[in-house]
Amino acid sequence: MTEPRFFVPKDAIHGERVTFSPEQSRQIARVLRLLPGHAVYALDNRGYIYTVRLEHVHPREVWGRIVDVQEAMGEPPLHIALYLALLKGEKMDWALQKGTEVGVSAFVPMLTARTVVRRTEKKARWARILQEAAEQCGRTRIPALHEIVTFAQALTHVREYDAALLAHNDDDIPCLREGIASIHPAPQRVALFVGPEGGFSETEVEQARAQGVILVHLGPRVLRAETAAILFPTLILHHWGDLG
Numbered sequence: 001m002t003e004p005r006f007f008v009p010k011d012a013i014h015g016e017r018v019t020f021s022p023e024q025s026r027q028i029a030r031v032l033r034l035l036p037g038h039a040v041y042a043l044d045n046r047g048y049i050y051t052v053r054l055e056h057v058h059p060r061e062v063w064g065r066i067v068d069v070q071e072a073m074g075e076p077p078l079h080i081a082l083y084l085a086l087l088k089g090e091k092m093d094w095a096l097q098k099g100t101e102v103g104v105s106a107f108v109p110m111l112t113a114r115t116v117v118r119r120t121e122k123k124a125r126w127a128r129i130l131q132e133a134a135e136q137c138g139r140t141r142i143p144a145l146h147e148i149v150t151f152a153q154a155l156t157h158v159r160e161y162d163a164a165l166l167a168h169n170d171d172d173i174p175c176l177r178e179g180i181a182s183i184h185p186a187p188q189r190v191a192l193f194v195g196p197e198g199g200f201s202e203t204e205v206e207q208a209r210a211q212g213v214i215l216v217h218l219g220p221r222v223l224r225a226e227t228a229a230i231l232f233p234t235l236i237l238h239h240w241g242d243l244g
């Protein structure tokens, strides 16, 4: 599947015609320099992928005709929601982009006791990062981006998952292998918690434990938060998902 891929909203598809947004039109006409007759893929973010033969190509408006529809593949079999403490500057962007590539299905930014970033107006920017990363890596659904929650609010979500695990840099807690071994049967929905640059506070760790969250360490080296944000879902999708 080498043709360019674009997520389109529901109202962009009328019968057999798909109309691309001005930004996508510019990309198709100016950057990719596609011409009428060329094919692209349109993804509806609801499970279908359309092959679209371009009919009208202009930098402000591109449309084409659907010539094939298929059920979309490529989503991980395991739903991972990554509860990630807000990170400074581009680290958050990076974690969202790479997490999408790895196979995270939902991101929930968190405010925790030691979160340095307290406010952000970046939701539109983050949504764009998720969409572009999903298009680039062949996802057929854009990961969900939730509103920012406090750690206490995040803990109230835990019962919505088959399992919840929190990464904590402490040799006295079980390693991830042991944590995974304690979970039966294999989960379909998992919440993963990763702390900020300064880590989770001991109070937060105890609150999580009291809510049934499984505490795990990820190895003997201290990872940067953004590294843990990628490694943690990678290891989980290697065990229960489609990585590796």
Ligand code: SAM
Residues within 6 Å of the ligand: 166, 167, 168, 169, 170, 193, 194, 195, 196, 197, 198, 199, 200, 216, 217, 218, 219, 220, 221, 222, 223, 224, 225, 228
């Ligand atoms: N000094 C902090 C501490 O010891 O908790 C370091 C925090 S680390 C930079 C940021 C986050 O990444 C942690 O809250 C944890 O979620 C995760 N993390 C980093 N290294 C880890 C490890 N070896 N095991 C488990 N979690 C780790």
